[in-house]
Amino acid sequence: xxxxxxxxxxFWGVMNLSAGTCKEDIAKFMNEFESKVSPAYTKAATASxxxxxxxxxxxxxxxxxxQMELANIYSNKDDYKKLKAFSKxxxxxxxxxxxxxxxxxxxLYAGYQLDKNKLDEIIKLQxxxxxxxxAFRATVNNKQLTDNQIENTLKNSLxxxxxxxxxxxxxxxxxxxxxxxxxxxxxxxxxxKELGFKNYHQMMLKxxxxxxxxxxxLFNELDKLTRPAxxxxxxxxxxxxxxxxxxxxxELRPWHYQNRYFQExxxxxxxxxxxxxxxxxxxxxxxxxxxxxxxxxxxxxxxxDLYEKKGKYQHACCDNLDRKTDIRVxxxxxxxxxxxxxxxxxFGHAVYEKYLDQDMPWIYREPAHIFTTEAIAMLFGRMAxxxxxxxxxxxxxxxxxxxxxxxxxxxxRMEQLVFSRWSQVMYRxxxxxxxxxxxxxxxxxxxxxxxxxxxxxxxKRNMPDWSTKIHVALYPAYYHNYLMGALLASxxxxxxxxxxxxxxxxxxxxxxNRKDVGEYFINKVFYPGRSVDWKEMIKKATGEK
Numbered sequence: 001x002x003x004x005x006x007x008x009x010x011f012w013g014v015m016n017l018s019a020g021t022c023k024e025d026i027a028k029f030m031n032e033f034e035s036k037v038s039p040a041y042t043k044a045a046t047a048s049x050x051x052x053x054x055x056x057x058x059x060x061x062x063x064x065x066x067q068m069e070l071a072n073i074y075s076n077k078d079d080y081k082k083l084k085a086f087s088k089x090x091x092x093x094x095x096x097x098x099x100x101x102x103x104x105x106x107x108l109y110a111g112y113q114l115d116k117n118k119l120d121e122i123i124k125l126q127x128x129x130x131x132x133x134x135a136f137r138a139t140v141n142n143k144q145l146t147d148n149q150i151e152n153t154l155k156n157s158l159x160x161x162x163x164x165x166x167x168x169x170x171x172x173x174x175x176x177x178x179x180x181x182x183x184x185x186x187x188x189x190x191x192x193k194e195l196g197f198k199n200y201h202q203m204m205l206k207x208x209x210x211x212x213x214x215x216x217x218l219f220n221e222l223d224k225l226t227r228p229a230x231x232x233x234x235x236x237x238x239x240x241x242x243x244x245x246x247x248x249x250x251e252l253r254p255w256h257y258q259n260r261y262f263q264e265x266x267x268x269x270x271x272x273x274x275x276x277x278x279x280x281x282x283x284x285x286x287x288x289x290x291x292x293x294x295x296x297x298x299x300x301x302x303x304x305d306l307y308e309k310k311g312k313y314q315h316a317c318c319d320n321l322d323r324k325t326d327i328r329v330x331x332x333x334x335x336x337x338x339x340x341x342x343x344x345x346x347f348g349h350a351v352y353e354k355y356l357d358q359d360m361p362w363i364y365r366e367p368a369h370i371f372t373t374e375a376i377a378m379l380f381g382r383m384a385x386x387x388x389x390x391x392x393x394x395x396x397x398x399x400x401x402x403x404x405x406x407x408x409x410x411x412x413r414m415e416q417l418v419f420s421r422w423s424q425v426m427y428r429x430x431x432x433x434x435x436x437x438x439x440x441x442x443x444x445x446x447x448x449x450x451x452x453x454x455x456x457x458x459x460k461r462n463m464p465d466w467s468t469k470i471h472v473a474l475y476p477a478y479y480h481n482y483l484m485g486a487l488l489a490s491x492x493x494x495x496x497x498x499x500x501x502x503x504x505x506x507x508x509x510x511x512x513n514r515k516d517v518g519e520y521f522i523n524k525v526f527y528p529g530r531s532v533d534w535k536e537m538i539k540k541a542t543g544e545k
Contacts, residue, residue, distance in 0.1 A: 022086065022089035022091055022092055023089075023091060023092065023095070023098070025086070026086050026089075026092065026098060026102070029079075029082060029083075029086070030101065030105075030361065030363075033073075033079070033105070033362075034361065034362045034363075036073050037070070037073050037074075037362060038322070038323070038362055040066075040069055040070045040073055041070055041322070041323065042321055042322040042323075042326075043066050043069070043070075044063070044066040044067045044069070044070040045319055045320070045321040045322070046321050047059070047062050047063040047066045047067075048063045048066075048067070048319070049319050049321060049328055049330070050062075050063070051063040051127075051130075051131070051134075052130075052134060052312065052313035052317075052330055053305050053309075053312055053313070053330070054311060054312070055131075055134045055135055055310070055311025055312055055313070056311070057131060060127050060128070060130065060131040060134075061127075063127055064123055064124050064127035064128075067123050067127070068119070068120050068123050071112055071119050071120075071123060072116070074108060074109050074111065074112035075109075075112035075113060075114060075116065075119055076109075077113065079109065080106070080109040080110070080113055083102060083105055083106045083109060084106065086102055087099075087102050087103075087106065097531070100530075100531065100532075100533075101361060101363055101364070104363050104364075104530060105363055107207045107208075107209075108363070110195070110207055111203075111207055113195060114191050114194075118187070118191065121187070122184065122187055122188070122191075125180055125183065125184050125187070126184065126473075126474060128180065129177050129180050129181065129184070129473050129474060130473075130474055132173070132176055132177050132180075133173065133177070133313075133314075133315075133470050133473075133474070134311065134312065134313045134314070135311060136172075136173045136176065136314075138150050138166070138169035138170045138172060138173075139169055139172065140153075140165050140166055140169045141165075145166075145169070146308060146314060146332070147170075147314040147315075147332070148308065148314075148332060148334050150166050150169065150170050150260065151259055151260070151338070152334075153166040154166055154167065154255065154257075154258050154259055154260065155258045155259065155266075155267065158244065158245055158246070160245060160247065160255075160256070163255040163256060164253070164255045166255065167254060167255030167260065168255075170260050170468070171260075171463060171465055171468050173467075173468050174463055174464040174465055174466075174467045174468040175463065175464060177467050177473060178464035178466075178467040180473075181467045181472065181473045182437065182441070182467075184473065185200070185433060185434065185437045186437055188200035188434075188476065189434060189437060198435075199434040199435055200434050200476065200477070201430055201431055201433075201434035201435070201476070201477045202434070204476060204477035205477060208369070208370065208477075209369065209533065209534065215427075215480055216431075218484070219424060219427055219428070219480065219483075222420060222424070222483065223424055223452070226417060226420050226421065229417060230417045230418075230420070230421050230454075231454065233414060233417055233418075234454045236268070237257075237266060237268055237414075238252055240266075240268035240269075241256055241257070241258075241266060241268060244268075250456075252456065253455075253456055253458055254449075254455050254456075254457075254458065257455070260468075261422060261469065262418065262422060262453055262455060263418065263419055263422040264338065264415065264418065264419070265411055265414040265415040265418050268414075269407045269410060269411065270407065271403070271404050271407040271408070273337040273384075273385055273390075273404070273408065273411065274336050274337050274338075276337070276390060276394060276396065276404075277335050277336055277337055277339075277340050277384075277394075278335050279335065280335055280340070280394060282333045282335065282339055282340055282343050283301060283306055283333065283343070285340065285343075285393055285394070286301070286340075286343045286344055286347050287301050288393065289344070289383070289393055289512065290347060290351060292512050292513045292514075292515075293511050293512070293513070293514055293515055293517055293518035294515035294518035294519060294522075295351045295354070295355070295518050295521075295522070297347055297350060297351060297354070299325070300327050300328070300329065300347065300350045300351075300354065301329075301347075303326065303327070303328045304328045304329040304330070304331070305328070305329075305330050305331075306329065306330075306331045306332075306333050306343075307331070307332065307333055308332045308334075312330075312332070313330055314332055315330075315470060316329070316330060316331045316332070316342050316345070316346050317329070317330050317346065318330075318346045318347075318349035318350050318353070320353040320366070323362060323365040323366065324358060324365070325354065325358075327350045327353045327354055329343075329346045329347060329349075329350055330346075331343055331346060337384050337385060338384075340384035341381040341382070341383075341384035341385070342381065344377075344380040344381045344383055344384060345377040345378065345380060345381035346377065347380070348373075348376045348377035348378075348379065348380035348381065349373050349376070349377045351376075351521075351526070352367050352372075352373045352376050352377075352525070352526050353366070353367070353373075354526075355521075355522045355526040355527060356526055356527065356529045357527050357528065357529060357531070360529055360531055363530070364529045364530045364531045365529055365530075366529060366530055367526075367529065367530070368525075368528065368529065368530055368532065368533075368534040368537045369481075369530075369534035370478065370481040371481035371482075371484040371485045371488065371534075372485070372488060372525070372534055372537065372538070373485075374481050374482050374484070374485025374486075375484075375485040375486070375487075375488035375489045375491075375492060376489070376492075376521070376525065376526075377485070378482070378485050378486050378489045379489035379492060379493055382412060382415075382489070383510060383511075385408050385411050385412050385415065386408065386412070386507065386510055387401050387404050387405040387408040387409075388401070388508050388509070388510045389510035389512065390404070390408075392510045392512035392513075393510075393512065409507055412507065416486060419482075419483070419486065420483060420486070421452045421453050421454075422452075422453060423479060423480065423482055423483035423486075424448075424452040424483075425445075425448045425449055425452050425453060426469070426471065426472075426479035426480070427479055427480040427483070428448055428452070429444060429445055429448050429466060429472070430472065430476065430477060430479065430480075432444055433466075433472075434476075434477075441464065441466055442462050442463060442464055442465070442466070443462075444466070445465055445466040446461070446465070488538065490506075491538070491542055491544065492525070492541070492542065493506050493509065494506055494542075495541070495542040495543070495544075496509070496511075496517055496520065497509055500514075500516055500517055500520055501514070501517070524540065524541040525537065525541050
């Protein structure tokens with residue numbers, strides 16, 4: 001879990017530091033910083049994890065308080081002034097490692113250069129919204145349902161009225177949080193503008209070492225590249241679902257696409273992969289798989305919270321509580337292909353964190369970038385629909401593997417295309433929302449859904465469906481990293497297939513029992529953490545930009 005609050009930058013004069021003592025002053029500052037931030041970070045991260053597990057308001061209040069204490073370290077204006085001054089030292093400019101640390105620390109501090117009361121208010125509001133999401137359960141026919149139950153209904157029911165009721169119930173969280181989310185957006189934007197940025201979205205990209213113009217150009221290119229293939233696939237999906245549901249294609253609505261946001265591939269082919277996981281132990285499969293490639297996760301499994309419970313956070317995440325070895329995953333595992341994917345995904349995050357160089361400075365001990373850890377998570381998650389992986393791990397016969405092989409490839413292709421179009425909606429909505437928060441956000445949301453996903457808006461619907469997606473509220477300016485992660489996952493798999501496995505077909509590879517693949521990930525991708533720029537890491541790991 002990363003702690004994202006607001007950030008803005010003040011401009012300070014250069015302090016009077018002599019060239020001779022500059023490095024000594026910086027070393028002292030960094031040692032003092034780490035001695036303060038490390039325990040405060042661990043306390044805040046632990047409290048956040050505990051709150052997600054319990055769902056108790058008192059635990060969320062404690063989490064909020066400890067996040068404020070952590071924020072107080074980053075918001076120290078005297079320290080920020082020193083960091084800006086340190087970067088001006090001539091002897092520091094020649095030291096690549098010290099420059100890197102100063103840049104990361106300056107970006108971190110920049111996000112917290114606010115009035116303490118404003119910062120506290122933002123943290124409190126974020127925590128309150130998270131508590132509402134954790135406590136929320138959709139209600140259908142006076143019965144409260146978990147997200148898993150809603151998803152099961154959407155995937156398996158053939159009754160349009162039942163599907164509509166489940167979908168609408170899942171959106172009830174929207175009006176409960178929309179006002180607070182809008183308030184949070186305005187607060188974030190105001191702070192970003194005070195610090196010299198156009199808006200909060202742009203600020204977050206820049207402080208996370210991404211160029212907003214490059215991201216926009218990438219998404220425009222991906223839109224052009226995927227639109228023809230997706231349009232053709234969407235027609236195929238519509239025909240299959242209409243036939244399955246006994247309705248006309250023009251009668252299809254968002255609740256007919258088998259999940260709440262149409263971000264996952266619907267089951268339209270003759271083969272459904274869920275039955276293969278019906279009696280499987282998802283937890284054990286995850287552990288055995290990572291162990292087979294030389295990444296022992298026994299202790300990570302032990303410390304995690306993997307199953308549903310009352311009041312618990314219903315999503316999935318991976319938190320590194322101490323930027324060392326206390327790494328924990330939250331899941332709500334059910335026996336399905338989706339949760340096999342999710343479990344592999346989250347423990348993909350976990351192994352990245354586990355195999356960082358533990359001797360690095362604290363500021364380096366996290367993945368090279370948000371999207372590089374998403375790439376690893378997504379690459380492992382894809383295995384859940386890989387026929388060879390299913391044979392290697394589930395023990396299905398050659399006959400069964402051959403039966404599902406071609407279809408499972410189609411499923412993976414559909415998953416990637418469907419998710420790419422959903423990511424376009426999320427990226428463009430957030431970007432536009434922070435550019436103009438006062439526009440009609442309900443209209444903006446559905447315009448984007450219709451344009452990029454080709455879904456039909458329900459008649460006369462005018463509800464804040466955008467606020468039902470937890471990322472919009474709690475993980476701002478994050479979602480574009482999932483699609484970038486998907487791209488990098490394919491790039492890494494291409495390199496491994498050709499250079500380590502000496503194969504030609506990337507889809508066929510499961511990596512099972514290939515400890516050399518695990519060593520590649522550990523040494524070339526995980527170990528350096530943020531000690532190198534993400535662009536540099538990718539170039540070194542794959543030989544390509």
